[in-house]
Every structure is written in structure tokens, then in C-alpha cells.
Amino acid sequence: xxxxxxxxxxxxxxxxxxxxxxxxxxxxxxxxxxxxxxxxxxxxxxxxxxxxxxxxxxxxxxxxxxxxxxxxxxxxxxxxxxxxxxxxxxxxxxxxxxxxxxxxxxxxxxxxxxxxxxxxxxxxxxxxxxxxxxxxxxxxxxxxxxxxxxxxxxxxxxxxxxxxxxxxxxxxxxxxxxxxxxxxxxxxxxxxxxxxxxxxxxxxxxxxxxxxxxxxxxxxxxxxxxxxxxxxxxxxx
Numbered sequence: 001x002x003x004x005x006x007x008x009x010x011x012x013x014x015x016x017x018x019x020x021x022x023x024x025x026x027x028x029x030x031x032x033x034x035x036x037x038x039x040x041x042x043x044x045x046x047x048x049x050x051x052x053x054x055x056x057x058x059x060x061x062x063x064x065x066x067x068x069x070x071x072x073x074x075x076x077x078x079x080x081x082x083x084x085x086x087x088x089x090x091x092x093x094x095x096x097x098x099x100x101x102x103x104x105x106x107x108x109x110x111x112x113x114x115x116x117x118x119x120x121x122x123x124x125x126x127x128x129x130x131x132x133x134x135x136x137x138x139x140x141x142x143x144x145x146x147x148x149x150x151x152x153x154x155x156x157x158x159x160x161x162x163x164x165x166x167x168x169x170x171x172x173x174x175x176x177x178x179x180x181x182x183x184x185x186x187x188x189x190x191x192x193x194x195x196x197x198x199x200x201x202x203x204x205x206x207x208x209x210x211x212x213x214x215x216x217x218x219x220x221x222x223x224x225x226x227x228x229x230x231x232x233x234x235x236x237x
Contacts, residue, residue: 037178082189104128140212150188
């Protein structure tokens with residue numbers, strides 16, 4: 001039982017016994033592998049930029065059902081010269097088609113079996129979620145240096161080609177396959193003129209992002225906030 005209003009830093013997560021199904025564990029392990037793949041890609045393409053991976057941030061949004069403050073899981077924060085890039089990495093099975101829009105509650109992907117029957121699988125709207133993450137990270141950046149810092153939200157898709165992605169994405173939002181991720185970052189670096197505000201204050205930004213991170217000791221290999229959030233809800237019953 002978790003008492004209402006408890007901050008995660010006050011919870012003894014190591015002594016919490018929670019059953020995780022094999023399916024959930026495999027999904028989280030796949031997500032972690034995708035994050036590591038994207039991490040290496042970003043380091044290779046932007047060796048001079050600082051990249052923070054797998055960051056957890058406790059927001060000021062209080063969830064009364066759970067009795068806790070909500071936590072967001074940010075896959076990657078890239079501190080460039082002109083801007084900050086908040087990147088969410090998602091991986092899909094091969095030979096599926098992805099459908100959705102920026103304002104939809106969920107997306108879904110469909111796959112065809114040998115019997116030509118279509119099976120639909122609902123997934124999180126990664127664009128909507130990452131836009132909110134980007135706003136929060138931009139707020140932290142502003143607090144750190146007392147200046148506006150351009151922040152770009154990008155959804156990085158692994159496993160699909162452009163032909164398999166059927167998304168109605170709002171203008172100014174970015175959803176790309178990983179082979180185009182570096183080009184999108186370079187595009188913004190070449191078109192945004194912020195007097196290299198991110199570069200000039202990179203040390204302060206890194207310090208702020210690290211200071212604001214929260215570390216839950218509950219099953220370290222699990223990186224999916226939605227799964228962890230369901231665990232929090234279960235504990236608050």
C-alpha cells in the first residue's frame with residue numbers, strides 16, 4: 001500500500017514484489033535494445049553533441065488515482081549547437097503497416113497472416129507523448145539558463161520503411177525512420193539561428209537534466225513508463 005502523496009524517492013522499490021509477464025518483459029527488453037541501437041547511431045553521427053539516454057523525470061502533475069506524481073521516460077536528449085532534440089525511439093515488427101495521426105489517442109499497426117487476415121494492434125501515440133516530453137525538457141532548459149532554448153521533438157521509428165508508415169502528422173511535428181534521423185537534426189541545426197545557445201550553455205543544461213532525473217530501483221531493466229505506471233497504480237490500490 002502506497003500512501004497518497006508519496007514521492008517516488010520515499011518508496012522502498014527494492015522490496016516491492018511485482019509479477020511481470022514474459023510478454024511484458026520481452027517487450028521492454030526489445031524497447032531497451034532499440035534505445036541502445038539509437039544511442040549508438042546518435043553517437044556515431046554527432047560525436048561532438050552530448051546525448052542523455054534513458055532519463056526519468058518526475059513532473060508536477062499529480063495523479064490522484066495513483067496517489068503519486070507522474071514520471072516521464074525520455075529516451076534521448078541531444079544537446080546540439082542551436083537546439084535541444086528530444087527523441088522517442090519506437091520499434092515495430094517487420095512487414096506491418098502503421099496507421100494514425102498526431103491528435104489520435106492511439107496509433108495501430110496491422111499485419112497480415114498466411115490466411116490474409118488483418119490483425120490490428122493498438123500502440124501509444126508516440127508523437128503526442130513526445131511533444132509533451134519536449135515541452136517539459138524545454139521548460140527545464142529555460143530554468144537552467146534563464147533563456148529560451150529551441151527544442152525539437154522527433155519520433156524515431158525502427159523496423160519500418162516510409163512506405164509502411166501511414167501517419168497524418170501535424171505540420172512542424174517530426175516522425176522519421178532512423179536512417180533519416182541524422183538528416184533531420186542537421187536540417188534544424190542549419191536553419192535555426194539561436195546564436196548557438198545550446199552549445200554555449202551545454203554544461204548548465206547537462207547539469208540541470210542530470211539533477212532533475214529520478215531513479216526508481218524497481219526492476220532496472222524495465223524502461224517503459226506505461227508499464228511502470230501500471231505498477232504504480234497497482235501499488236496504490
